[in-house]
Amino acid sequence: MKLSELADILPSAANAGGAEDVTGVTADSRAVVPGTIFVAVPGTKADGASFAGDAAARGAAAVVVGETAVVGDIGLPVLRVAEPRSALSHVAARLYAGQPETMVAVTGTSGKTSVAAFTRQIWEQQGLAAASIGTTGVVAPGRNDYGSLTTPDPVALHKLLAELTRSGVTHASMEASSHGLDQHRLDGVKLKAAGFTNLGRDHMDYHPTVEDYHRAKLRLFTELLPKGAPAVIFADDPFSQPTVEAARSAGLDVLTVGRSGEFLRLTRVEHERHRQRAEIVADGVIHEIDLSLAGDFQISNALVAAGLAIATGTPASNALKALENLKGAPGRLELIGTTKTGAPVYVDYAHKPEALENVLQAVRPFTTGRVVVVFGCGGDRDRGKRPIMGEIASRLADIVIVTDDNPRSEEPAAIRAAILETAPGATEIGDRREAIRLAVSNLKAGDTLVVAGKGHEEGQTIGSQTYPFSDHVEVRKALDEVAAKGEAA
C-alpha cells in the first residue's frame, strides 16, 4: 500500500511523497523493518517521539507524531495527527485488513472475560464460527492461546482479527479494558454492539479518579459504537444509570438486562449447590433456565452475553436456551474438586474489592459450614485496595488466609501487612502453595474454600522473575494429598 492511500487517516500523507510501499505499522521503534510506519506515542515511561531517529535508522517509511511532538530532521516524512494512538489503530486496521463480520466488545470492572466467553459459547451453539479475545487468551475453532493483555495492542489485535477472518470466523467477542479504551486500542474495530457489566474500584494506579475511570469505559459507547447500535447494559449496578444516560445521549439503542432490566428481566433465581435456576422474561415471554454455574454474578454475566447475542441476530429463545450449556471461563469460580466430606474448592480471579465481595457472597447460600478464603494482593498495583480487601474478607469469610499474589518488585510481607491491618483474625502464610495446603487440609463437611486472585494465571511473579505456579494445580495436589492421608489413616 502507498502512503498516500492512508491520507484519510494521516492527512499530511497526501503530499508527503514517499512512493515506496508501506508494509506494516508499529509503535515500537525496535520492531521497525524497512517499509514500516512508526507511530510515536507518548508513554508512561518514555515519549515515542524520542525514538523517531531510531525508527528512521531501521528503514521506517514514515513517522507519525502528535501535533506538538518535537522531531529533528530525520530525512523521512513526519506526519502530524491529533491522536497518534488512534491513528495507530486505524492504520493497523487498514494494513492488516479483515475483521469478523459481527464483532462485539464488553467493558466493566468485573465480568468481561466471562461475558466474552459466554457470548462466544452462545454463538457456537447456533453453529456459528465464533471467537473470544481477552484476559484468558484467544479461543476460536481449533485454537486456544493463553493470553496476556485484556485488550491486545492494536497491531497485535488487527493481525489477529485478520487471521481469524481468514480462518472463517464470522463472530467475535472481545474485552475492552479501561487501559485499552483510554489508549485507543479499539478505535479501528468495527463493532456491531457493546456491553457494560458494572463499575467498581480498579486501576486507581492508572486513573486519577473513579470518574476518570468511568469516562474511559464510556468511550466504548460514546465514541466507538456507531449511532443506533445496541448497547447492552447491566441494569442493577450503581453505575448502570449514568452509563444508560451516556449511551442514550450518544444515540445508541439501549437494552437493559438484570432484575431491573427491560430487554431481559430477571424475575426469580433459585440457588442450588453448583447450579441455579433463573426465570428470565424476554419480550413478554417467560423462560425458565437451568444454569450449571454458581454465583449470582454469573447470572448477570450470562444476561449481558445473551443480550449481546440477541442484539446481533440470535433469536431470544435460542440465546436463552444456550445459557443452560454455558461453561465458566477458566478460573472464574471454577470448581476444582471436593474433599472426601464433600467440601467444594473453587479457584477464582477476584483480585479487586467488588469481585472478592461478590464471590464470597456467592458461595454463602450453599455453605452450611465455614467460608474459607485464601488470597493476596498484587505488587506494583493499586495499594489502596489492600485494606479494603482485608476488610471484605474478614467480614464475609469465617477463615481468612492472607498469602502472596505476584508481589513483583514489592516486599511481599509489606503487601500482606497492608491487608492484615483490616483482617486482624487472619492467618498469614506467604508461600501460596503452603497457604492452599493448609486451607484444604482443614476443610470440614459443609465448608467452602475459595482460592482467589490468580484464576487462570500460570505464574507467580516475584521480583522480576515469573515462576510456574497454578492455583488449579496446587488445589488439585492438596486435595489428592488430603485424600491419600485419609486413606492411610
Ligand SMILES: CC(=O)N[C@H]1[C@@H](OP(=O)(O)OP(=O)(O)OC[C@H]2O[C@@H](n3ccc(=O)[nH]c3=O)[C@H](O)[C@@H]2O)O[C@H](CO)[C@@H](O)[C@@H]1O[C@H](C)C(=O)N[C@@H](C)C(=O)N[C@H](CCC(=O)O)C(=O)O
Ligand atoms: C501502563 C500501560 O498501559 N502501558 C502501555 C503503554 O506503555 P508505556 O506508556 O509504558 O510505554 P513507554 O515504555 O513509556 O514507551 C512509549 C512508547 O515508546 C516506544 N518505545 C520504547 C522504547 C524504544 O526503544 N522504542 C520505542 O519505540 C514504546 O513501544 C511505546 O510505544 O503503551 C504501550 C504501547 O501501546 C502498551 O503496550 C503498554 O501496555 C503494557 C504492555 C501493559 O502492561 N499494559 C497493561 C497495564 C494493560 O494494558 N492492562 C489492561 C488492563 C488489564 C485489567 O483490566 O486488569 C489490558 O488491557 O490488559
Ligand SMILES: Nc1ncnc2c1ncn2[C@@H]1O[C@H](COP(=O)(O)OP(=O)(O)OP(=O)(O)O)[C@@H](O)[C@H]1O
Ligand atoms: N458480574 C460480576 N460482578 C461482580 N463480580 C464479578 C462479576 N463477574 C465476575 N466477577 C468476579 O470477578 C472475577 C473476574 O471475572 P472476569 O474475569 O470475568 O472479569 P474481568 O472484567 O475480565 O476481569 P479482569 O479485568 O481482571 O480481566 C471473577 O473471578 C469473579 O470473582
Ligand SMILES: N[C@H](CCC[C@H](N)C(=O)O)C(=O)O
Ligand atoms: N491484569 C491485572 C491482573 C491482576 C491479577 C492479580 N493476580 C495480580 O497480580 O494483581 C493486572 O496485571 O493488574
Ligand SMILES: [Mg+2]
Ligand atoms: Mg478480563
